[in-house]
Amino acid sequence: MTLPAREGAGVPGGAGHVADSLSPAFESLFRTEYARVVGIAHRVLADQAEAEDVAQDVFVSFYRSHPANVPYAPAWLHAAAAHAALNALRGRDRRSRREAAQALPLDAAAVTDDPAEVVAASETRDEVRAVLARLPERSAAMLALRYAGLSYAEIAAALDIRASSVGTLLRRAEDAFRRELQ
Amino acid sequence: MNDTDIARALGTTDPSVNTDDALVRFRARVQSDGIAEVPPVARRRISSRWLQGLAAAAGVVIVASALTLSGVAGSILQIFEPKSVVGVPVSQSDLNYLSQACSGLNLEECMGAYGTFVWTTPPQPKEFQTRGQASADAGFAVQTPTSLPSSVTGNPRYGVINRSSATFTFSADSTRQAAARQNRTAPPLPADIDGSKLFITGGPAAVQIWGAPAGATGATGAYPDVPTLIVGQAKAPTISSDGVTVEELRSYLLSQPGISPQLAAAIRAIGDPSSTLPVPVPAELAISHPVTVQGVQGLYIGDNTGIASAVIWQKDGMMFEVIGSFTESQALSIANSMR
Numbered sequence: 417m418t419l420p421a422r423e424g425a426g427v428p429g430g431a432g433h434v435a436d437s438l439s440p441a442f443e444s445l446f447r448t449e450y451a452r453v454v455g456i457a458h459r460v461l462a463d464q465a466e467a468e469d470v471a472q473d474v475f476v477s478f479y480r481s482h483p484a485n486v487p488y489a490p491a492w493l494h495a496a497a498a499h500a501a502l503n504a505l506r507g508r509d510r511r512s513r514r515e516a517a518q519a520l521p522l523d524a525a526a527v528t529d530d531p532a533e534v535v536a537a538s539e540t541r542d543e544v545r546a547v548l549a550r551l552p553e554r555s556a557a558m559l560a561l562r563y564a565g566l567s568y569a570e571i572a573a574a575l576d577i578r579a580s581s582v583g584t585l586l587r588r589a590e591d592a593f594r595r596e597l598q
Numbered sequence: 599m600n601d602t603d604i605a606r607a608l609g610t611t612d613p614s615v616n617t618d619d620a621l622v623r624f625r626a627r628v629q630s631d632g633i634a635e636v637p638p639v640a641r642r643r644i645s646s647r648w649l650q651g652l653a654a655a656a657g658v659v660i661v662a663s664a665l666t667l668s669g670v671a672g673s674i675l676q677i678f679e680p681k682s683v684v685g686v687p688v689s690q691s692d693l694n695y696l697s698q699a700c701s702g703l704n705l706e707e708c709m710g711a712y713g714t715f716v717w718t719t720p721p722q723p724k725e726f727q728t729r730g731q732a733s734a735d736a737g738f739a740v741q742t743p744t745s746l747p748s749s750v751t752g753n754p755r756y757g758v759i760n761r762s763s764a765t766f767t768f769s770a771d772s773t774r775q776a777a778a779r780q781n782r783t784a785p786p787l788p789a790d791i792d793g794s795k796l797f798i799t800g801g802p803a804a805v806q807i808w809g810a811p812a813g814a815t816g817a818t819g820a821y822p823d824v825p826t827l828i829v830g831q832a833k834a835p836t837i838s839s840d841g842v843t844v845e846e847l848r849s850y851l852l853s854q855p856g857i858s859p860q861l862a863a864a865i866r867a868i869g870d871p872s873s874t875l876p877v878p879v880p881a882e883l884a885i886s887h888p889v890t891v892q893g894v895q896g897l898y899i900g901d902n903t904g905i906a907s908a909v910i911w912q913k914d915g916m917m918f919e920v921i922g923s924f925t926e927s928q929a930l931s932i933a934n935s936m937r
Binding site for chain 1: 604605607608609612613615617620621623624625627628633634635636637638744745746747748749750751752753809826923
């Protein structure tokens with residue numbers, strides 16, 4: 417599967433016609449897959465607003481380059497969600513490093529009564545995201561897809577690998593994740 | 599750290615999303631940015647003539663393979679056991695003739711135009727959840743593709759058709775009466791064919807379907823009601839006779855008034871009709887040519903528009919077929935990955 421490059425907004429779409437409304441096929445695809453795509457991105461980013469931004473970008477990429485009723489649509493969207501979220505995560509890490517260098521305070525978004533828990537949860541979350549950003553692309557994508565609830569067959573379709581290989585590759589990804597986190 | 603810990607680290611709850619709001623936001627974005635949608639692919643309905651033809655081709659293999667001879671007398675002469683398959687172009691006029699002869703009829707009724715068709719052990723399809731269960735019921739190792747295109751997702755459903763058996767008895771009276779009902783005159787059934795019997799053998803057959811109808815496990819495609827891949831495997835069918843030969847049957851078939859010269863030529867061109875399974879290919883809608891599959895010669899059938907294709911081959915006494923919406927190279931890749 418050819419994975420989409422992450423595209424920004426504002427790029428007019430090729431020679432096609434801008435319709436007043438979406439095709440029924442696309443609307444059906446969007447309604448069926450939106451929550452799943454957000455869920456995959458959320459596993460990577462741990463931030464719903466950012467995950468929904470990624471999902472919008474993914475659907476725009478698909479909308480401008482593929483017919484909505486192709487059989488591979490769900491698999492394409494799942495793969496694109498994982499890779500686009502990982503791209504966003506790495507971009508976020510680069511921003512964080514710049515901000516840290518400029519001695520700006522980190523934004524602790526979690527809400528709890530215990531300041532110690534806020535710090536601990538935030539540190540764990542940041543550490544997990546940093547590990548995901550360091551892992552090889554396929555391993556990180558595999559973890560995001562699996563822990564977003566995709567079946568082995570769906571992971572195989574999304575990452576264009578044999579279903580019989582998913583178990584082995586997933587175990588390796590989990591082992592790598594544990595090692596990096598320790 | 600165990601799997602549960604990883605799940606907790608990556609977040610165990612799905613965010614609550616408002617899809618309606620997201621759709622409004624998406625629609626506004628593509629409108630304001632002038633982004634055009636790639637139009638959906640025009641899909642042919644499953645009832646298109648090509649798919650009917652493809653279904654007929656598949657039916658020839660599966661139905662024939664599901665028929666099994668039982669209790670054959672010692673005097674029986676085996677007249678057909680396929681060692682290879684060949685495409686036979688069937689024109690629209692041939693289809694019209696055949697559909698006129700069998701319009702609205704099931705297999706028994708259609709065959710009844712030429713004699714008496716009796717199931718001695720009728721086919722009874724059963725569905726299974728796993729390949730192991732299907733293999734156990736079929737009595738052979740059900741092979742499955744080890745490499746699938748990304749368009750094929752989810753788990754397959756498994757169906758097995760048991761060993762069945764049927765007997766067909768030619769009848770000159772039935773042939774005359776059927777022709778009279780259609781206001782035509784059929785060539786007289788030769789005396790040595792009248793009353794002779796065919797014993798049809800084959801099966802069991804196993805079928806795997808991906809992206810299958812409602813309730814299919816793991817099917818997540820946008821169109822889960824249309825199978826994305828069908829894989830069939832069956833013990834090669836055999837037909838035995840108590841006297842009539844393949845040459846006599848071929849001559850009689852070619853004497854039918856509705857058979858086009860092209861179909862007649864294709865049937866005559868089959869080198870060894872006793873070991874070649876003819877697969878009807880709609881001449882105006884599809885192409886077919888020999889291909890090498892799993893080291894043996896098979897048959898590729900492709901829709902002229904590239905929407906659907908099929909590969910059929912025979913190896914080690916088994917018939918195989920792969921059908922789906924693929925390019926020729928994809929279909930061959932699936933076929934060659936069967937293990």
